[in-house]
Amino acid sequence: MAMSVGPASGDEDEAISTINTTPLVDVMLVLLIIFLITVPVALQTIEKLHIPVFKSAESKDKAENLLITVSTTDDAGHSAGEPGYQGASRGGQCRVYFNNVTPVDSQELQDQAYKRLDAIVKAAGGASEITKDPDRIPQVIIRADVNAPWRCVAGTIYNVQAAGYPTVGFISNPKSIT
Numbered sequence: 554m555a556m557s558v559g560p561a562s563g564d565e566d567e568a569i570s571t572i573n574t575t576p577l578v579d580v581m582l583v584l585l586i587i588f589l590i591t592v593p594v595a596l597q598t599i600e601k602l603h604i605p606v607f608k609s610a611e612s613k614d615k616a617e618n619l620l621i622t623v624s625t626t627d628d629a630g631h632s633a634g635e636p637g638y639q640g641a642s643r644g645g646q647c648r649v650y651f652n653n654v655t656p657v658d659s660q661e662l663q664d665q666a667y668k669r670l671d672a673i674v675k676a677a678g679g680a681s682e683i684t685k686d687p688d689r690i691p692q693v694i695i696r697a698d699v700n701a702p703w704r705c706v707a708g709t710i711y712n713v714q715a716a717g718y719p720t721v722g723f724i725s726n727p728k729s730i731t
Contacts, residue, residue, distance in 0.1 A: 617673050617691035619666060619718065622650040623705050624698040632656070641698040647705035653696070659712055666693070666716035692720040 624632075625645030631638045632648050651657045651665055673691055677683040683690055693713045697706050710721050 617689075619651075619669060619691060619693045619713070620653045620696070621662075621693060621709060621713070622653045622696045622698075623701050623709050624648045624650075625701050625705060641700040643700060643702050647701075647708065649705070649709055659708060662709065663712040663716050666713050666718065670717050690719065692722055693718045694722050694724050696724050 625641040625643070625647055626632050627639040627645060628642045629637065629639065630645075649657055649659075649662055651662060655665075657665060670691065674680055674683050677689060695706065695709060713721060
């Protein structure tokens with residue numbers, strides 16, 4: 554830190570051309586401290602996020618809609634339906650079920666979804682015919698386990714949209730009211 558005690562030459566009317574950076578540094582340090590405190594708090598609250606389960610009405614799905622279930626293996630590596638399955642784990646491997654029955658990997662999901670959509674479009678008379686009535690365009694409905702990590706759900710969305718499905722929705726289990 555330097556301090557100017559006067560002009561170097563004898564001329565006292567000369568303007569000082571140095572910028573005082575002390576207030577800028579003070580503001581930056583305060584912002585740094587604020588971010589250092591708030592970021593860990595925000596990350597802790599995001600980890601506790603759960604997909605809500607709410608009462609829903611019976612859906613009137615079209616037969617052409619594609620139903621996909623997303624889950625993960627449990628901590629021991631068991632998939633849903635296997636003996637000893639303890640429930641989805643955030644660190645487990647993604648499990649995707651095509652039409653809620655057939656387990657598929659990412660490439661199989663994309664291929665089967667494309668073949669299914671292609672057959673529906675051809676049966677409707679081509680892409681130009683099916684786009685005349687947007688209600689005839691099939692949708693993808695995803696039912697994800699509440700503990701399935703977002704990486705599994707996002708990968709599923711990517712693959713079905715890459716296959717050509719323009720609309721992806723989510724469905725939840727209705728909460729039982731007693």
